[in-house]
Amino acid sequence: MKLAKSVKISSVLMIIIAVISILLVPISGQNSDKLSLSVQRNMGTAIGDQIEGDFTIHGSGDEDIVALELYFNETKVADSSSNSLDFRFNTKDYWIGDVNITLKGFDGNGVEFQYSTLKNFLSPTIGILIIIGVVILIGISVGMSLYYNLKNRKGKKKSPEEMKKGIRIDIDKDFQ
Secondary structure, eight states, rough: OOOHHHHHHHHHHHHHHHHHHHEEEEEEEESSSEEEEEEEEEEEEEEEEHHHHHHHEEEEOOTTTEEEEEEEEEEEEESSSSSEEEEEEEEGOOOSEEEEEEEEEEEOOOOOOEEEEEEEEHHHHHHHHHHHHHHHHHHHHHHHHHHHHHHHHSSSSHHHHHHHHHHHHHHHHOOO
């Protein structure tokens, strides 16, 4: 059974959209010997290390860590008196551009451990443009699928004689 041309085109476009969607859904995590830091998207846009929207940072340390501190470009934004920390934030509340996210952990002896990652906080306008682009791609995919389906339905019309022959053949087959 051959697939219709419209089904093939729709499938290719949906695969492209799926790949783009996967690229926009990051959960990045990094580990050092003592500390672990991950940035998870709640709502917004993320392409690699470029993020815009609402995110949660999960920070944790091994069993020796008794306190954690979280910094954005050397400005403390959160702390915890345990070996785990969750911090929810929206990029629009901070500056646009490169942000050095640093997790500091302290053990019972006061020794400091540190892990940093760099993220680029995007303008909300860019995030909106990316979402509009994805919606346009979906619209084009659906539109092309509808166009090809309607085009194929019009096709060649049968004459009344051809329609009668088809009916007679079907009736004759039923009585045999």
